Amino acid sequence: RKEVEQDPGPFNVPEGATVAFNCTYSNSASQSFFWYRQDCRKEPKLLMSVYSSGNEDGRFTAQLNRASQYISLLIRDSKLSDSATYLCAVKGWSGGYNKLIFGAGTRLAVHP
Amino acid sequence: DTAVSQTPKYLVTQMGNDKSIKCEQNLGHDTMYWYKQDSKKFLKIMFSYNNKELIINETVPNRFSPKSPDKAHLNLHINSLELGDSAVYFCASSQDGSGLYTEAFFGQGTRLTVV
Numbered sequence: 243r244k245e246v247e248q249d250p251g252p253f254n255v256p257e258g259a260t261v262a263f264n265c266t267y268s269n270s271a272s273q274s275f276f277w278y279r280q281d282c283r284k285e286p287k288l289l290m291s292v293y294s295s296g297n298e299d300g301r302f303t304a305q306l307n308r309a310s311q312y313i314s315l316l317i318r319d320s321k322l323s324d325s326a327t328y329l330c331a332v333k334g335w336s337g338g339y340n341k342l343i344f345g346a347g348t349r350l351a352v353h354p
Numbered sequence: 355d356t357a358v359s360q361t362p363k364y365l366v367t368q369m370g371n372d373k374s375i376k377c378e379q380n381l382g383h384d385t386m387y388w389y390k391q392d393s394k395k396f397l398k399i400m401f402s403y404n405n406k407e408l409i410i411n412e413t414v415p416n417r418f419s420p421k422s423p424d425k426a427h428l429n430l431h432i433n434s435l436e437l438g439d440s441a442v443y444f445c446a447s448s449q450d451g452s453g454l455y456t457e458a459f460f461g462q463g464t465r466l467t468v469v
Contacts, residue, residue, distance in 0.1 A: 276457060285444060285460035286397065327395065331458075339409045342387070342448070342458055344397040 243268055246332050248345035255352055259320045263348045265330030266312045272334030275306055277315045280327045280347065289315075289328070320352045357381050360445050360461035367435055368469055374431045375464045377445030385409075386428040387446040387458065388420060397444070403428055435468045442466070 248265045255261050267275075275292035290297065292304040292313050303316040313332075317324055330345040358379045367373050379386060387410075388400040402410035406422045417433045428445060445461040 274456075280395075285462050287460070288457045291457065329397065333456075339402075341399060341402070341410060343399065344389075346394065346396045 245269060245343045246330055246345040248330050248348045250346055250348060252349040252351050255320055255350070257320055257322060257352055257354055259352075260316065260318045261320055261350060262317075263315045263328055263330075264312055265314070265345050267332045268311070269332070269334045269336055270311065271336070272332045274333040275313045276331040276333075277304055278329040278331055278344070280329055286329055286344075317350075322352050322354065325350055325352045358445055358447055358459050358461040360464050362464060363462060364465050366467045366469065369435055369437060371435050372431070372433045373435060373466070374429055375443055375445075375466075376427070376429045377461055378427050379447040379459070380426065381447055381449075381459060383447035383449050383459075384425060385448045386422065386425070388428065388430050389444040389446060391442040391444060391463070393441070437468050440466055440468045
C-alpha cells in the first residue's frame with residue numbers, strides 16, 4: 243500500500259464548478275499535511291497547509307480527518323487557471339526521522 | 355532572487371555516462387531534499403540532508419551519491435546512467451526537517467533524459 247494515495251483523475255469540470263479531491267495516508271504518526279499545486283513542466287508549489295480544524299483560503303477549503311486518515315481539498319467556483327495537478331503531501335515520523343511524502347497527484351482540467 | 359536553484363535545467367546523456375546536478379538554496383534552510391518524478395508524475399523522495407548530514411536514504415541505488423558541502427548546497431552525482439534514470443529530479447529545502455508545517459520549497463527541476 244502506498245503511503246499517500248490520491249485519485250489520479252483527471253477531473254474535467256466546467257468553469258464555476260465545485261470540485262473535491264481526497265487523499266488518504268497510511269502512517270498514523272503523520273503530523274503535518276499539505277496541498278501542493280504543480281503546473282505542467284513546473285515545480286510543485288505550496289497551495290495550503292491543512293490544519294486539524296480545517297482551513298479556508300478564498301475558494302479553497304482543506305479538511306483533515308485523523309480518525310479516517312484522509313485529507314480533502316475543495317475548490318469552489320473553478321477557474322480556467324485552476325487547471326493543474328494537485329499533490330497531497332504528508333509529513334510524519336517514519337524510520338526514526340521526519341519524511342515529507344507526496345501522493346501521485348490528481349489532475350484537474352477546467353474547461354470553458 | 356531564486357530561492358532554490360538547480361542546474362542544469364535539461365540534461366541529455368548517453369547510457370553509462372556519469373553526471374551531476376547541482377542545487378543551491380538561499381533561504382537559510384537547514385534541510386534539503388532530492389525527489390525524483392517519473393513519467394507517471396509520482397514524486398518520490400530519494401535523499402534528505404539536515405545541516406549537511408544525511409538523514410534519509412530511500413533505498414536508492416548506490417549509483418546515486420548526494421553530497422552536501424554546506425547546508426545551502428546539495429548536489430547529486432549519478433554514475434553509470436541507465437535508461438530508467440530518465441526523470442525530472444527536484445531539489446527542495448525546508449526550514450527545519452523535524453518541525454511541523456514547515457513547507458518545502460522546490461527548485462525548477464532537472465529533466466534528465468538518458469539515451
